[in-house]
Amino acid sequence: MNVDLSTFVPSSKRGLGVALVALAAMLVVPFVTTSYETGLAMTALVYLILALSWNLLAGYAGQVSLGHAAFFGLGAYVAAWVTTPGAAGFPQLPGVLAHPIVAMVLGGIGPALLALVIGPVMFRLRGHYFSIGTLALAAIIRLILTNQRSISGGSTGYYLNGGMGEVPTYLLTVVVAGIVAVATYGIVNSRLGLGMQAIHDDETAASGLGVSPLRYKMYAFVISSFFAGIAGALYALNSLYINPTSTLEVTWTVDTLVVVILGGMSTFPGPFLGTVVFMFLDNALTSIVGSLATTVEGVLIILFVIFLPTGLYGYLKRYVSQMRSDDANPPAEG
Amino acid sequence: MPSIDLIAQTAANGVLLGGIYALAALGLSLVFGIMDVVNLAHGHLLMIGGYVAIILLAMLGLSPLVGMLVAIVVLFVLGIVLERLLLDQVVDVGVEQPILVLFGVALVLQNLGQFFLGSDAQSTELGFNLPSLAFGPIQLSSSRTVTFVLAVVLVALTWLFMERTSTGHAIRATAQNRDAARYVGIDTDRIYMITMGIGSALAGAAGALLSMLFPIDPYVGWSYLLTTFAVVVLGGVGSIGGTLVGGVIIGTAENLTALFVGGSYRDVMTFAIFLVVLLVRPQGLFGTGGGGGE
Numbered sequence: 061m062n063v064d065l066s067t068f069v070p071s072s073k074r075g076l077g078v079a080l081v082a083l084a085a086m087l088v089v090p091f092v093t094t095s096y097e098t099g100l101a102m103t104a105l106v107y108l109i110l111a112l113s114w115n116l117l118a119g120y121a122g123q124v125s126l127g128h129a130a131f132f133g134l135g136a137y138v139a140a141w142v143t144t145p146g147a148a149g150f151p152q153l154p155g156v157l158a159h160p161i162v163a164m165v166l167g168g169i170g171p172a173l174l175a176l177v178i179g180p181v182m183f184r185l186r187g188h189y190f191s192i193g194t195l196a197l198a199a200i201i202r203l204i205l206t207n208q209r210s211i212s213g214g215s216t217g218y219y220l221n222g223g224m225g226e227v228p229t230y231l232l233t234v235v236v237a238g239i240v241a242v243a244t245y246g247i248v249n250s251r252l253g254l255g256m257q258a259i260h261d262d263e264t265a266a267s268g269l270g271v272s273p274l275r276y277k278m279y280a281f282v283i284s285s286f287f288a289g290i291a292g293a294l295y296a297l298n299s300l301y302i303n304p305t306s307t308l309e310v311t312w313t314v315d316t317l318v319v320v321i322l323g324g325m326s327t328f329p330g331p332f333l334g335t336v337v338f339m340f341l342d343n344a345l346t347s348i349v350g351s352l353a354t355t356v357e358g359v360l361i362i363l364f365v366i367f368l369p370t371g372l373y374g375y376l377k378r379y380v381s382q383m384r385s386d387d388a389n390p391p392a393e394g
Numbered sequence: 395m396p397s398i399d400l401i402a403q404t405a406a407n408g409v410l411l412g413g414i415y416a417l418a419a420l421g422l423s424l425v426f427g428i429m430d431v432v433n434l435a436h437g438h439l440l441m442i443g444g445y446v447a448i449i450l451l452a453m454l455g456l457s458p459l460v461g462m463l464v465a466i467v468v469l470f471v472l473g474i475v476l477e478r479l480l481l482d483q484v485v486d487v488g489v490e491q492p493i494l495v496l497f498g499v500a501l502v503l504q505n506l507g508q509f510f511l512g513s514d515a516q517s518t519e520l521g522f523n524l525p526s527l528a529f530g531p532i533q534l535s536s537s538r539t540v541t542f543v544l545a546v547v548l549v550a551l552t553w554l555f556m557e558r559t560s561t562g563h564a565i566r567a568t569a570q571n572r573d574a575a576r577y578v579g580i581d582t583d584r585i586y587m588i589t590m591g592i593g594s595a596l597a598g599a600a601g602a603l604l605s606m607l608f609p610i611d612p613y614v615g616w617s618y619l620l621t622t623f624a625v626v627v628l629g630g631v632g633s634i635g636g637t638l639v640g641g642v643i644i645g646t647a648e649n650l651t652a653l654f655v656g657g658s659y660r661d662v663m664t665f666a667i668f669l670v671v672l673l674v675r676p677q678g679l680f681g682t683g684g685g686g687g688e
Contacts, residue, residue, distance in 0.1 A: 124493045126434075184672050187489045188432035189627075191497075193672075195434075196620045200665045207658055310616070314501060321494065352509055358501035365494045366483045 079241075086234045090227045102230050102298055104339050105237045106291050110312070111319040111331035112244045113287030119326035120248055121280035122260030123183075127194030128288055128316050130201040131171035133308030135289025136296035137205065137212065138170035139163040143222045143297070148211040160224050160297050161232065167293025168286040175285035179278050186263075195310075202308035217303030220296060229298045236294065240287050241332075247283065248328055256280050260326075315342075318357050321364045324371030333373050396653055399531035404653045405646050406532045410542040412645025414603050416638045417545040418618065419625035420552060421596030427569040427632045428589040429485050434496035435476075437619030438503040439594045443469055443601025444610035445511060451518045458518040462544070462602035466595045473594025477587050485586065500615060507612030515609030518602075541603040546638075548599055552592070553634050565589055569632065597622075617661060621648070624668040630678025639679060643667070 086105070090098045110132060118124045142163035145152055152158065178197065185193040205212040212218060223229060247253045255276040258266035263273045296302045315338070322341075323334020345353040368375055396404075422436045433439075446468055447461030456464075476499065484491035524536040556562035568575040568585045576582055604610065604618075621644060629640030644664055651663035671678065 118490065122490065124490050126493075126497065181669060181673060184676060188426070188430075188434075188493055191493045192432055192434070192619070192623050193668075195616070196623075196665050196668065199616060199620060200662055203658060203661060207656075317494065317497070325490075352505060354505035355502050355509070358498040358505065361498035361501070362480060362495050365491050365498070366480065369491070 083234070083238055086237075087231065090230050095226065098226065098230055100339065102233060104335050105233045106295050106298075107315065107319050107338060108237050108331060108335045109240050109287055109291040109294070110316045111323070111334055112240055113284040113291070114316045115320045115325060115331050116244055116247065116256075116287075117280045117284035119320065119330070120253060120260060121256040121277055123277055123280060124191045125194040125281075125284075126191050126310075126313055127196075127198035129308055129310055129312035130194075130198035131175070131285040131288035132292035132295070132312050133205070133304070134171045134174060134201065135167035135292030136302050136307040137218070137292075138289065139167040139293035139296040140218045140220050140302055141211070142166050144218070144220045147213065147218055150211075158222065160222060160229070164232070164236070164290060164293040164297060167296070168290040171289030171292075172282050172286035175282045176278070179281045180274070182281075183274055183277050198308070198310065198313070202304055205308060206304040212304055213302075215303060215305070217301055217306075220300045220302070223297055223300050226298075229294070233294050233298070236290060240290070244287075245328060252276075252279060314354070314357060317361060320371075321361055322371055324373030325369070327370060327373045330371050330373045333376075334371065337372060401650070401653065402530075403532050404649045406529075406534060407538060408646035408649030409642050410534065410538045410645070411607070411649065412642035413542040413545040413549075413638070414600050414607075414641075415621060415625050415645050416629075416641025417548055417603070418597050418600035419622040419629065419637050419641055420549055420634065421593035421600070422622050423626045423629075423631050423637055424552075424565075424589055424596070425593035426626065428565060429481070429492075429586055431481065431485055431492045431496070432623065433590075433593065434493060434619065435500040435503060435615075436593070436597050436622060437617065438500045438507075438615035439469055439472070439597040440601035440604070440618050440622075441507060441610060441612065441615045442472070442503060443598030444605040444614075445507065445516075445601075446598065447518050447602035447605045448516045448610060452516075457521050458602055458606050459520075459540075459544075461518065461605075462599050465598035465602040469598025470591040470595040472598075473591040474587050476594070477590035481590065482583070482586070500619075504612050504615055511612060513611060513613075515611040516605075517607075517609040518605045520606050537606050541606055545600065545603055548596065549634065549638060552596065555592075556634075561585075561588060620661060620668075621664055624664045624671075626678075627668055628671050628678055630680040633678070633680040636678060636680030 086101065089101045093101075110128065114125065114128050139160075141148055141150055142153060143158055143160060145158075156162065182190060182193050182197065206214060209216075224232070248256075255266070255271045256279070258269070258271050259273045259276050266276075267273050292307060295307070299306075319334040319338045320331055321334070322337050323332065324330030342353075345356055349356055364371060370377075418436070418440055422433055425431060425433050425436075443462075443465040446465040447458040450456040450461040450464060451458055480495050480499065481492060484495050520537040520540060522536075524540070526536055527534040527539060556566055564575070564580045565585055565588070567578070567580060568582050568589075572582060575585070601610065625637060625640040625644050627640075628643060629636030629638070644667065647663050647667060648660040652660050655663075
């Protein structure tokens with residue numbers, strides 16, 4: 061491979077620098093801004109984790125799940141059941157097991173187990189069938205939880221006690237989002253990630269080369285569900301009140317899609333860029349177009365998928381590389 | 395335990411409902427067979443069809459039977475516009491693109507419906523009463539009978555169209571082998587357009603018919619998408635007979651679930667059937683190539 065490494069090293073160093081600065085900035089947010097702004101940053105981090113997890117499954121492994129809300133909502137409910145089992149009639153867990161951090165981890169493990177069990181069935185579905193299958197799965201999980209009022213609180217909802225307080229929860233979320241980001245980066249740049257991209261590009265060819273499509277789809281599905289569940293658990297631990305609508309509604313799936321597609325699907329920086337843009341967009345939309353916000357989001361999904369499939373990140377990258385090549389080859393070559 | 399009479403009555407109503415499901419599912423199956431795209435907005439197009447009938451009745455006092463004809467025309471045009479404007483850009487590009495674009499379309503339709511028509515459920519009425527048919531303890535109400543008969547007639551007309559017209563032959567040829575169809579001079583772009591038009595029109599007709607039986611609100615789209623999709627999976631892609639049988643099975647199963655377990659579990663039953671079929675017989679009861687490929 062004839063690659064000039066020098067073009068990569070500085071840029072990855074720069075990338076690391078940007079990441080560390082961003083992490084530090086996120087960590088000081090609660091100490092220098094208002095509680096409202098910290099809340100916005102918290103929401104952004106939840107979206108970021110969701111976006112990273114969906115991008116891994118849909119962007120890299122090519123399995124367009126439309127049921128992400130189910131894993132998010134399930135994670136939220138597991139966290140609620142672990143911290144506050146009494147409200148659902150479950151026995152209290154002993155001592156440290158009911159700690160919010162344990163609840164968060166279990167909030168990831170629950171959905172991951174569901175993915176492990178249901179995955180082999182869902183992956184009998186390919187392409188569009190898989191998308192509709194996941195959409196149906198999410199609808200059913202929502203329906204069941206809404207109807208099982210004794211464990212979900214139904215429309216009255218579920219109050220969690222034993223939160224850690226606003227600032228510690230926020231800081232935990234920053235750290236977890238950082239870990240998820242690093243883990244995702246590690247995955248997409250490893251054999252695992254290459255396997256996922258191989259089945260995305262051409263399943264038949266990949267399996268001919270010994271990459272088992274089912275195995276790599278399952279890796280992506282389980283890991284993605286684990287992260288989505290963690291995001292849900294953090295959401296629940298922060299808001300301390302959840303109900304089936306607030307956690308399992310298809311809106312979570314839609315917002316995640318918008319974040320990833322705006323930022324750049326199948327790219328690592330896409331979800332970060334998308335989250336920042338979406339936070340501004342979301343506020344602007346509700347104040348300008350009000351109840352038509354979903355229409356604008358739908359139109360954005362359509363327009364980006366058709367005209368800017370690599371999202372804003374892809375656009376910026378092309379723009380920058382164009383600038384660079386213009387610098388390198390002055391106008392004579394155009 | 396409900397009485398035998400009630401069970402028979404519920405099952406009979408389910409069979410009649412299944413006819414309408416089959417009509418909607420035929421549209422979904424047709425588009426999938428030709429374009430390899432599962433129309434995620436199919437349930438929302440059905441919802442629009444229902445609203446066409448509702449608005450015509452409320453504003454002009456037109457019977458929902460006329461509303462159904464108007465819905466067919468409106469949805470045929472809407473389908474063609476969607477195909478030209480959006481799907482044409484993404485079909486054959488990749489798998490994700492059409493899924494995401496159609497998901498976006500569904501979101502837009504739902505939100506616009508909510509914005510312009512409100513979230514309240516509305517319905518239509520047949521407006522005249524034929525004597526209801528009685529078979530022993532089973533009474534078939536005129537609205538259920540009329541909607542069932544119309545649905546079956548529309549399914550039959552679609553079948554005739556596919557079997558007897560040259561456009562129908564061209565559509566079937568495209569479904570069998572797109573490239574070969576191109577080689578023999580079939581304008582597959584035009585076929586895509588017509589197919590999407592017909593697929594949407596069938597959804598619209600089903601929506602108008604359903605508005606006579608159940609209230610329609612802007613959120614029914616997803617639920618009807620799942621139901622019609624389950625019918626397609628059950629019946630097998632590309633089999634009109636299979637679609638009818640699938641519709642009847644799903645309609646009956648949903649109604650009996652509502653009776654025995656509770657109305658809110660209808661979709662759970664549909665989903666359970668869907669999963670079992672995929673596990674046991676992924677090509678469907680009568681189909682040749684379900685399970686997401688050819």
